[in-house]
Amino acid sequence: GNSKNTRKVEEFKAKDNFKIDYINIDRIKRNEKNFYEIVDIESLAEDIKLNGLNHNLVVRKLDNDMYELISGERRYTALNKLINEGNKEFNLVPCKVIESNDIDSEIILIQANAQSRELTEVEKLTQVERLKELYKIKKKNGEKVPGKIRDIIANDLKLSPTQVGRYERINNKLIPELKAVIEQDKLTIAKASEFSSLSEENQRVILSIIDDKTNMSKQEAVDLKNKLKKIEEEKELELKKAYEEKELELKRLEEEKKNQVLKLKSENENLKKKLDNNIEEERKEIEGQIKIEFEEKLKNEKVILEEELKSKYDKKIEDITN
Structure with missing residues (x-):
């Protein structure tokens, strides 16, 4: 269903007989929360000068x-x-004055802009991110937010929930350098959405390719993403397998060491009955030392494995991108 704020916007539009106040422009301040570009002011000013103001402003006191x-x-x-x-x-200036708190008025601001103008890709991403934050604040404040936030945002912006999901994925997963490429109009939302599912490392590969090749088709973007994703998965699998094998081997060695310690202990038990307490402490100390050594070895082996695999897969990526 419609969110409360969408209904508010529609109520404002519907009540054309609704009271208009004429307010001196000096008493109206810009909205600092407005992140949308202000373009084509020259032609709009010219139009207002010739034909007057066709639509009132919406303000809050x-x-x-x-x-x-x-x-x-x-x-x-x-x-x-x-x-x-x-x-x-x-x-x-003719104005409709509405009563609205900070959160709701910012939501209404976004809804009004989303429906009345051509948006840049960056504005589309920003409005999804901001609406998500605003609805989360409403929930935190104990206000009722009916339904899933993604569906409410989709309704506010007249998008499908899938499109909203795409924007969210870009906002959450895309590296800042690729977001900057969107700002430069060198990367579309559709392609950015494909690349946002890749690891940071492979997104940097994409970045270097985009720098060399400005006009990549959507299909090329999908193919490239799939190739890199496949390499990522292979690398992940191989690393996991090698890591598990190494862990098993080290566990076996640890078990052997433990058995040696226990054997030594039993051999010495008769001789050291009086020193039982010391032996117990010693055993714990030795076991603790073995555990630390084991974890240290495991960590080192993991680093070595990762480095070996990285160079192997960097070579694969190089082959794809060349």
């Missing part, structure tokens, strides 16, 4: 006789431009 902008950042910027150029008739 703050404590200090000021208002905060919730919807209409471009119109607000264009109006300020006109006023600064001497068109004082635009000083009074």
Whole structure:
């Protein structure tokens, strides 16, 4: 079902007979939470100058006789431009004043922008990330959030839950350098989503390929991801197997050592009955020492194995990417 905030936006749209207040633009402050690009202000200002303002702004009242902008950042910027150029008739701005707390007004701001403008890939990612944070805060505050957060976000942004999942995966898993490539418009969301399932190491391989090859097709991206994923899985499997074998071998050696200690203990028991307590402490100490040695060996063996496999698989990756 619709989230409460979507209903709010729809109520604002539906109530066209709803009271409009004319507020001096100096009493309206920008919304610092607005992360959307403000573009094409010149042409919008020109249009407002010729035809007037077609849509009112949406604001909320703050404590200090000021208002905060919730919807209409471009119109607000264009109006300020006109006023600064001497068109004082635009000083009074038609506004719908709504009552809303910080969290809800930010959600409404995102919903309004998501539905009314062409978004950049970065804006799409940011709005999903921010809505997720906002709904989590609402839940933490004990407010009722009906249904799954992913479904609510999908409804807010008019996307499918699968698309929202794709954005979440990119936000959570993609390395910052590849996110920067999205910002430069060299990587689409669809491709970024494919690459976000790879390890950090292989995402860096992708990064070097993108630097060399700007126009990779979606199919090429999928193929490349699958090849790297296969290598990742092979490497993981081989490492796991080698590690298990090494662990078994070291456990066997540890068992042998323990048996030797116990044998020594029983041989010496008759001679050292009076020193029983000391022997017990000694046994614990020896066992502790053996355990430390075992863990140390295991760690070293793991490092050696990982290095051996890394060079082997780096060679495979090199063969693919060359």
